[in-house]
Amino acid sequence: MGSMVMENTSAPNFKICHLDEPSEERSPTFGVSSAWEISPPFSRRDDTQREGWGIPPCGFLLALAFLLLAGCEIRPLDPATGKAIIEEAQQAFDATSFVAENWEARVLPTVRNDSVDLNTLLAALQADQEAASATYGHREGTRPYNFIVQGTGRVLEVDTTSRAGLVLLDLPPYDGTSEASLQIGPVIRGTALRDALPFITFDQFANQLEYANVSNAMHTRLVETVLAKLDLQALTSQEVRFAGVFTFRSLDAVMITPVEIRVENAE
Amino acid sequence: MPIRINRFALLLVTLLLMTTGCQQNQEAGDTAEASNLIVIITPSHDNPFFKTEAQAADARAQELGYNTLVLAHNGDAALQDQLMDTAIAQNAAAIVLDNAGADASIAAVQKARDAGIPSFLIDREINANGIAVAQIVSNNYQGAVLGAEEFVRLMGEAGSYVELLGKESDTNAQIRSQGYNDIIGQFPEMTLVAQQSANWSQPEAFEKMETIIQAHPNIKGVISGNDTMALGAAAALKAAGMDDVIVVGFDGSPDVVAAIKAGDIAATVLQPAAQIAQMAVDQADAYIRTGTSDLPEKQAVDCELVTPENADQFGVFARLN
Numbered sequence: 001m002g003s004m005v006m007e008n009t010s011a012p013n014f015k016i017c018h019l020d021e022p023s024e025e026r027s028p029t030f031g032v033s034s035a036w037e038i039s040p041p042f043s044r045r046d047d048t049q050r051e052g053w054g055i056p057p058c059g060f061l062l063a064l065a066f067l068l069l070a071g072c073e074i075r076p077l078d079p080a081t082g083k084a085i086i087e088e089a090q091q092a093f094d095a096t097s098f099v100a101e102n103w104e105a106r107v108l109p110t111v112r113n114d115s116v117d118l119n120t121l122l123a124a125l126q127a128d129q130e131a132a133s134a135t136y137g138h139r140e141g142t143r144p145y146n147f148i149v150q151g152t153g154r155v156l157e158v159d160t161t162s163r164a165g166l167v168l169l170d171l172p173p174y175d176g177t178s179e180a181s182l183q184i185g186p187v188i189r190g191t192a193l194r195d196a197l198p199f200i201t202f203d204q205f206a207n208q209l210e211y212a213n214v215s216n217a218m219h220t221r222l223v224e225t226v227l228a229k230l231d232l233q234a235l236t237s238q239e240v241r242f243a244g245v246f247t248f249r250s251l252d253a254v255m256i257t258p259v260e261i262r263v264e265n266a267e
Numbered sequence: 268m269p270i271r272i273n274r275f276a277l278l279l280v281t282l283l284l285m286t287t288g289c290q291q292n293q294e295a296g297d298t299a300e301a302s303n304l305i306v307i308i309t310p311s312h313d314n315p316f317f318k319t320e321a322q323a324a325d326a327r328a329q330e331l332g333y334n335t336l337v338l339a340h341n342g343d344a345a346l347q348d349q350l351m352d353t354a355i356a357q358n359a360a361a362i363v364l365d366n367a368g369a370d371a372s373i374a375a376v377q378k379a380r381d382a383g384i385p386s387f388l389i390d391r392e393i394n395a396n397g398i399a400v401a402q403i404v405s406n407n408y409q410g411a412v413l414g415a416e417e418f419v420r421l422m423g424e425a426g427s428y429v430e431l432l433g434k435e436s437d438t439n440a441q442i443r444s445q446g447y448n449d450i451i452g453q454f455p456e457m458t459l460v461a462q463q464s465a466n467w468s469q470p471e472a473f474e475k476m477e478t479i480i481q482a483h484p485n486i487k488g489v490i491s492g493n494d495t496m497a498l499g500a501a502a503a504l505k506a507a508g509m510d511d512v513i514v515v516g517f518d519g520s521p522d523v524v525a526a527i528k529a530g531d532i533a534a535t536v537l538q539p540a541a542q543i544a545q546m547a548v549d550q551a552d553a554y555i556r557t558g559t560s561d562l563p564e565k566q567a568v569d570c571e572l573v574t575p576e577n578a579d580q581f582g583v584f585a586r587l588n
Contacts, residue, residue: 141562143406143569162424163454164416187453189416191409203563207369207392208442211567212408216449 093206095213099221102200107218110197111148111243111259118151118180118256119171125251137248138198146196149256150243152264153180155235163187166255167235180254182242182261185227188219192257196245226259239264305333305551306354309365309390311341314467314495315520316540317365319584320389323544324363331552333360342434344371351375355382361551363544364399365390368436373398385554387547390540392438396564401550403566405538407439410517410570411446414536417572418451418490418515421533425456426487429479431472431500432464433492440464443492443517451490460486465496472499480507487512494518494535501531519573519584527578537571540584 099107116136124132137145153169156178164187168178183189194200194215205211244258305328312318321337328335336357340347347367354362355378362379364386366372373395376386380398388402422428430447433440444462451457461479465472472491476499479486489504489512491497497516504512510531516523519537526532546568554560573581580587 141566141568143567187450190412201563202567203396203565205565206396207394207438208404208406208408208567209438209445212442212445212449215408 093210093213095210095217096220098214099217103218103221103225106199107193107197108259110199111245112150115148115150115243118149118153118254121147121149122171122179122251122254125248133248138196140195140201143195145248146192146245147248148196148245150241152239152241154239155237158184158232158236160184160232164189165232167240167261169240180256182240182244182256182258184230184232184258184261185219185223188222188257189255190247190257191215192245192247193218193222193259195247222257222259226261230261234263235261302358302360303332303334304336304357304359305361305363305548306336306338306350306357306359307363308338308340308347308350308354310367311339315522316494316518316538316584320365320540320544323541324389324548327545327548328363328551331548333552340367342367344368344375347372348375348378351379355379355384359384360555362386363547363551364388366393369394369438371436385551387551387554389543389547390439390538392565394438399564400554400560401547401562401564401566403543403546403550403568404439405540405543406567406569407442407538408446409567410536410538411443412450413570413572414443414515414517414534415447415450415490417534417574418447418488418513419454419457421513421515422457422488424454427458427460427483427485428488428490429476429483429486429500430459430462431475431489431491431496432462433467433496435464437467440467440492447490465499467493467495469495469499472496473503474499476500476503477507480504480509484509489514491516494520494523497532497535498522498526501526505531519571519581521583524573524578524581527573527575530575534572534574537573537581537586538584539568539570539586542585543568 121132121136124136133139133145137147139145151171153171154174155167156170156176157168159166159168163185165184167182167184169180169182170176171179191212194211200214202208202211205214241260241262241264242256242258243260244256246254246256248254305324307321307324307328309317309321312321317339321339325335325337336354336359338350338353340350344367347364351362351364362384364372364376366376366388369392372393376388376393376395376398379386385400386398388399388404390404392402392404393399418428428451430444432444435441448459451459460483463475463479465475472495476489480503486509489497489500491500491514494516495518497514501514504510504514513533514531515533516535517538519535523532523535524537527535546566550560550562571581571586
């Protein structure tokens with residue numbers, strides 16, 4: 001089937017006889033799916049078989065073309081996978097695979113490289129929330145801004161009384177009060193990690209369920225690969241370096257979902 | 268060999284020619300410029316949520332100088348189909364639709380599109396992208412997470428509870444349930460003893476809750492997929508003398524905000540219904556004038572948690588200014 005997928009250059013929003021071919025298409029598009037398979041005599045053959053087949057008559061080819069298209073109907077393409085949306089395909093969206101494909105390749109590099117220093121950001125938000133949000137933040141539509149940050153802080157307390165565990169941080173200059181917290185799981189609140197990344201948008205997914213599953217799969221991955229490995233007891237009173245994201249609610253409630261935490265002076 | 272390639276090329280060209288007919292839906296979109304009518308279709312106005320969104324859309328459209336036709340499909344996909352036919356027959360400039368089922372509504376929206384009429388969906392999605400111009404929904408998952416987190420906190424992260432589900436054909440029922448369970452499921456001392464659908468209905472929730480109470484007299488909480496079911500559950504609990512059971516709803520309806528103030532319901536999640544309806548009309552207006560939309564098709568608007576502490580800050584499906 002692969003060799004028969006054709007791009008219609010005059011109408012880039014359409015794919016023709018698109019069944020199972022992966023695609024780079026990200027925007028919602030239409031596709032035509034057909035229940036028909038191309039049979040071997042008309043697909044590309046290897047050289048050893050070349051002499052073994054006759055040339056089919058032209059009329060037969062036309063009839064076949066009719067047959068191929070008789071089963072066609074217009075389907076939207078799922079932008080996350082590039083496949084036509086059919087019931088099976090839709091249920092088959094696998095958020096865990098989506099996150100696995102993007103985690104090392106895009107999620108971690110974006111958080112590491114596109115961050116702003118937390119102290120710089122908080123000072124800017126304090127001075128002019130709107131301007132600082134526009135400069136450093138990312139959001140979809142009217143939803144709250146999300147920020148990608150990194151910084152240093154001293155651990156005041158490791159609070160695991162709730163399963164949504166938190167590390168309370170004193171930010172420099174150290175005054176013994178907590179200005180921010182780091183989520184350490186195993187329950188991660190909110191959807192900051194998904195929402196802070198500009199390359200993951202609601203528009204890419206068939207519905208809210210898929211979109212929600214992406215956030216959950218990211219949290220599962222984060223807990224398994226980073227947070228579950230933390231030595232929480234060793235964190236208390238230490239100075240830590242972190243990189244992570246948060247959704248802005250107010251300056252009193254800066255709760256960061258970290259993708260990296262390490263003790264600053266531990267060599 | 269060269270002959271075979273030519274035959275192949277012929278087949279390709281034939282296929283291309285034959286599929287040009289598949290493009291017409293994409294291009295049908297510019298025949299309704301003469302019309303000044305926006306048709307607003309929602310479920311029954313018996314539920315104040317739908318009444319609010321219909322009224323908000325109607326008011327905004329009239330404010331922008333449009334004639335309006337406000338219709339209700341009562342959750343019936345066949346009736347919705349007839350109403351969409353009405354909108355097409357009236358040559359509407361745009362349709363604002365709160366649809367009657369994520370799968371069942373795809374064909375109806377496609378039909379309007381084929382007739383050159385853009386649809387702007389509010390509140391609920393359809394399971395297809397690229398047919399409606401916009402699908403503007405509450406961020407139901409974010410809202411469900413807010414509600415569930417508050418529920419877990421009020422329950423002290425432990426105890427037996429009941430979940431009332433909405434109508435199965437509605438993506439919002441599934442997404443809220445998933446949001447609830449994604450949060451609550453992470454607390455091993457929380458035990459789900461009953462999970463039943465009451466189809467968004469207050470009397471049905473009352474009856475279901477009466478039965479559940481018989482089997483599980485020691486429940487500590489009820490989390491509901493919407494406010495009308497939360498009201499039904501709270502009434503059944505009150506009738507059984509179980510006033511201290513924690514009830515959390517979803518919608519932010521005026522009745523539930525009042526019940527929160529009275530202490531009968533612990534919390535709800537407010538959906539900005541009026542704002543979403545206005546956004547849809549504004550985007551329809553822009554689309555009618557320019558023939559295009561520069562916004563993403565799928566848009567989510569965040570919900571807010573309503574508790575006894577902040578209940579007086581909320582009006583009819585909106586924060587008071």
